[in-house]
Amino acid sequence: MPQTISIRIDGELVSALQGQTILEAAKQAGKYIPTLCYFEGLSAVGACRLCIVEVAGTDKLLPACTTPVQDGMSVTTTSPKLTQYRRIALELLFVERNHVCAVCVSNGHCELQNLATSLGITNMRHWYNYPNLPVDLSHKRFVLDHNRCILCTRCVRVCAEVEGAHVWEITERGISSRLTSGLNQPWGQVTDCTNCGKCVQVCPTGALAEKGWAVEEMVKQNDNISGLAHRKGGQ
Amino acid sequence: MQTTLQENPDASERAFINQVIASQSDRPGALLGILEAVQEHHPRKYLPMETLRYIAARTGIPPSIVYSVATFYALFNLQPQGENTICVCRGTACHTRGSRNLLETLRLELGFGREDESDEATDSDKLVLTTEDQRFTVRTVACFGQCALAPVVEINHKICSHVNEHTLQRQVRELERESK
Numbered sequence: 001m002p003q004t005i006s007i008r009i010d011g012e013l014v015s016a017l018q019g020q021t022i023l024e025a026a027k028q029a030g031k032y033i034p035t036l037c038y039f040e041g042l043s044a045v046g047a048c049r050l051c052i053v054e055v056a057g058t059d060k061l062l063p064a065c066t067t068p069v070q071d072g073m074s075v076t077t078t079s080p081k082l083t084q085y086r087r088i089a090l091e092l093l094f095v096e097r098n099h100v101c102a103v104c105v106s107n108g109h110c111e112l113q114n115l116a117t118s119l120g121i122t123n124m125r126h127w128y129n130y131p132n133l134p135v136d137l138s139h140k141r142f143v144l145d146h147n148r149c150i151l152c153t154r155c156v157r158v159c160a161e162v163e164g165a166h167v168w169e170i171t172e173r174g175i176s177s178r179l180t181s182g183l184n185q186p187w188g189q190v191t192d193c194t195n196c197g198k199c200v201q202v203c204p205t206g207a208l209a210e211k212g213w214a215v216e217e218m219v220k221q222n223d224n225i226s227g228l229a230h231r232k233g234g235q
Numbered sequence: 236m237q238t239t240l241q242e243n244p245d246a247s248e249r250a251f252i253n254q255v256i257a258s259q260s261d262r263p264g265a266l267l268g269i270l271e272a273v274q275e276h277h278p279r280k281y282l283p284m285e286t287l288r289y290i291a292a293r294t295g296i297p298p299s300i301v302y303s304v305a306t307f308y309a310l311f312n313l314q315p316q317g318e319n320t321i322c323v324c325r326g327t328a329c330h331t332r333g334s335r336n337l338l339e340t341l342r343l344e345l346g347f348g349r350e351d352e353s354d355e356a357t358d359s360d361k362l363v364l365t366t367e368d369q370r371f372t373v374r375t376v377a378c379f380g381q382c383a384l385a386p387v388v389e390i391n392h393k394i395c396s397h398v399n400e401h402t403l404q405r406q407v408r409e410l411e412r413e414s415k
């Protein structure tokens with residue numbers, strides 16, 4: 001049984017378990033920290049930096065999803081500084097690809113869009129990158145639209161860690177990074193894919209979607225996936 | 236990049252790959268060593284798609300990981316390499332000392348034509364061009380870590396410092412003569 005420790009979150013004393021992350025402890029205490037690449041039950045990768053928090057004693061902003069709690073730690077989850085940096089992180093995600101919400105299947109149900117709204121982002125302070133990106137329509141039931149992918153790797157992790165198929169990976173690096181399936185094959189040709197649809201359901205944006213839905217119609221059903229992941233981890 | 240498939244690794248190539256895999260056994264990070272050894276063994280110093288597929292099947296590593304690793308590291312080539320490799324540093328120090336012109340010189344000297352703004356390769360840090368006669372491959376790197384010697388060009392694994400357009404042209408012509 002892990003040891004129980006005490007930490008402060010926004011001034012409030014809460015108990016946490018040794019080995020938990022700040023995010024897990026906060027959730028348990030009913031505190032909200034925005035997240036994007038994190039998905040409960042999957043490994044945490046700390047890729048999006050939305051969950052940054054301030055920790056007393058260090059000037060660095062730390063990602064709550066990968067930072068373990070320590071006894072006596074004092075965490076701040078909301079501040080003007082945090083909002084400012086979370087906005088920057090989101091804006092950079094928006095300008096990197098072509099996010100045209102008005103014509104997106106996930107319009108209104110998109111985690112990226114919801115976060116932007118809640119952080120008060122109304123316009124971008126940087127130039128859009130307008131990369132020329134393809135859409136993969138080769139799978140019989142699903143679509144991958146690279147224009148809307150934020151490279152959060154949730155799909156990569158759910159497919160590898162829960163479904164066990166490991167269809168997805170990130171290829172290249174830096175600004176050239178792309179999601180890729182199999183040996184860089186069209187998704188429909190990757191025989192390892194079991195067509196389970198888990199990647200589609202965990203994708204926070206309209207990048208992965210089911211075929212047959214029009215604008216605003218793709219609502220992701222992923223409530224059961226965390227439970228599945230926990231059971232798998234507990235085996 | 237397309238997955239135009241080369242011939243399957245032939246029997247001797249397969250034997251070599253099997254042996255490399257066996258020698259790396261289950262060490263963590265074994266994939267890197269395997270890819271490096273297999274590329275080095277290939278006469279054209281590259282990893283054909285079918286070879287990647289074979290390595291994935293043999294090791295049980297998902298093909299997506301094999302492809303991801305092979306494209307993450309600048310060290311690996313997925314296209315056949317020319318007899319001579321010229322690598323121009325496009326890092327900051329070399330850029331401020333004129334490496335763009337050096338690259339331009341090479342492009343013209345070897346007949347690739349001028350850098351095209353719409354060329355997709357221009358916005359990527361990794362440029363690889365091989366002449367049709369397969370004698371030269373020109374590539375770029377983000378920094379050799381030899382900034383004091385800028386601009387730096389590596390010709391067939393030899394670092395050349397303070398390169399200018401004339402010396403570069405001369406060296407390319409020399410190589411052209413030698414490999415005739």
Ligand code: SF4
Pocket residue numbers: 158159163165166167168192193194195196197198199200
């Ligand atoms: S449908 Fe299932 S098996 Fe196929 S890529 Fe998505 S998560 Fe993996």
Ligand code: SF4
Pocket residue numbers: 148149150151152153154155156179199202203204205207208
């Ligand atoms: S497709 Fe979706 S889940 Fe996968 S990396 Fe892109 S945004 Fe994330």
Ligand code: FES
Pocket residue numbers: 034035036037038045046047048049050051052063064065066
């Ligand atoms: S949720 Fe923590 S870095 Fe993305």
Ligand code: FES
Pocket residue numbers: 324325326327328329330377378379380381382385386387
């Ligand atoms: S920038 Fe060219 S060697 Fe560092």
